[in-house]
Amino acid sequence: MKGHPGGHPGGHPGGHPGTIKEAFKDIKDAPDAHAKSHSYMMNKANQLRLVFWETTAGCNLECAHCRRLDVANTLMKDDLTFEESCKMIDGLLDVGSPILVLSGGEPLYRPDIYDIAKYAKGKGLTVALATNGTLINAEVAQKIVDSGIQRVSISLDGIGETHDKLRKLVGSYDMAIRGMKELQKIGMPVQINCTIAKHNIHQVKEIYQNAIDLGAVALHIFMLVPVGCGVSIAEDQMLDPQVYEETLSWFYEISKEKKIETKATCAPHYFRIMRQKAKEEGIQITPKTHGMAAMTKGCLAGSAICFISHKGQVFPCGYLPVEAGNIHKQSFKEVWDYSEVFANLRNPDALKGKCGICEYKKVCEGCRARAFYEKNGDYMEEEPYCIYEPVKITDAAKG
Numbered sequence: 001m002k003g004h005p006g007g008h009p010g011g012h013p014g015g016h017p018g019t020i021k022e023a024f025k026d027i028k029d030a031p032d033a034h035a036k037s038h039s040y041m042m043n044k045a046n047q048l049r050l051v052f053w054e055t056t057a058g059c060n061l062e063c064a065h066c067r068r069l070d071v072a073n074t075l076m077k078d079d080l081t082f083e084e085s086c087k088m089i090d091g092l093l094d095v096g097s098p099i100l101v102l103s104g105g106e107p108l109y110r111p112d113i114y115d116i117a118k119y120a121k122g123k124g125l126t127v128a129l130a131t132n133g134t135l136i137n138a139e140v141a142q143k144i145v146d147s148g149i150q151r152v153s154i155s156l157d158g159i160g161e162t163h164d165k166l167r168k169l170v171g172s173y174d175m176a177i178r179g180m181k182e183l184q185k186i187g188m189p190v191q192i193n194c195t196i197a198k199h200n201i202h203q204v205k206e207i208y209q210n211a212i213d214l215g216a217v218a219l220h221i222f223m224l225v226p227v228g229c230g231v232s233i234a235e236d237q238m239l240d241p242q243v244y245e246e247t248l249s250w251f252y253e254i255s256k257e258k259k260i261e262t263k264a265t266c267a268p269h270y271f272r273i274m275r276q277k278a279k280e281e282g283i284q285i286t287p288k289t290h291g292m293a294a295m296t297k298g299c300l301a302g303s304a305i306c307f308i309s310h311k312g313q314v315f316p317c318g319y320l321p322v323e324a325g326n327i328h329k330q331s332f333k334e335v336w337d338y339s340e341v342f343a344n345l346r347n348p349d350a351l352k353g354k355c356g357i358c359e360y361k362k363v364c365e366g367c368r369a370r371a372f373y374e375k376n377g378d379y380m381e382e383e384p385y386c387i388y389e390p391v392k393i394t395d396a397a398k399g
């Protein structure tokens, strides 16, 4: 995300006050950059760094892989009101100074979204907007900029028809590109988010080149997680673990080109692959060699990030439907500091199966949502889409 202007005075005790980008700037040229970036990555204080908030469950599209649990094409009556939204934002400040991502549904459905953004910005938060891009014209783009939002991510799940098919709306790709251009014209940095699954894996290289050609500041790829509407397409659409591995290995290679900021999100074993490859290449992972990827790790659910639903439920992330608390019933701080679900997720030693004995577990942790889906709701079970055999298994096999 773009730099954090000023920062919130009451940062979380013990943590770095500000965004990863600010920390990156501070750390990258330090003589002990390796140690400092490792410590930032391990985040022992469980500093809250990113909050995804479902501002409304309403949306103008009905994408096949949407993670929404409630689906509607209008604003919903249990969406947080403006006052409740401001109270929720105040609650975040009691815990730290996270980046706040206004997501949905479609956040631009909310007429008060700009006032909400201004309120959060006024409180010192870095605010980003995650949208499908189709509702952005010149006027909307200007309102987004004026509200103080610092980065917009637009979801593009393929090129042209591939995207339209998933979005179930002919022309939605062109509409999203138009929206992106309106924003770029007035200086807003735009990031492209792309969920990778079987339907678009054949386009993955084009998607990368397209992001560069479109002048996006970043390309974040997400690996499909079966939740919400995504459950019904999971059997057909989940990548084979071997293809998953190859895709992440390719993503590591292109990240070295540094043509655009790249990030593999919700693909925790990317961070294992990154370490395996760096070892083969004989290089140490530092912010200079690997950028911000040196300062983050695999699954951050409940330890550095969380998701707040349109009804005020707090979840570890938008894909893991295990409720940690509810801001209508308790303070956000109480949830963040004392939830049992978060305590479990912050303890890699409680991981089960091969993740539990894996030497990469502290930098990877596997996707807890995919474990939940595949292992009857046991979110601490092993990640089902990782082909890696931990050394303890291979050693045991050797006898």
Ligand code: SF4
Binding pocket: 225, 265, 266, 267, 268, 298, 299, 300, 301, 316, 317, 318, 319, 320, 366, 367, 368, 369, 370
């Ligand atoms: S459980 Fe972790 S890796 Fe999986 S979707 Fe959530 S944040 Fe991403």
Ligand code: SF4
Binding pocket: 268, 269, 272, 354, 355, 356, 358, 359, 360, 361, 364, 365, 366, 367, 382, 383, 386, 387, 388, 390
């Ligand atoms: S076994 Fe689990 S912890 Fe190890 S790399 Fe695979 S997903 Fe990550």
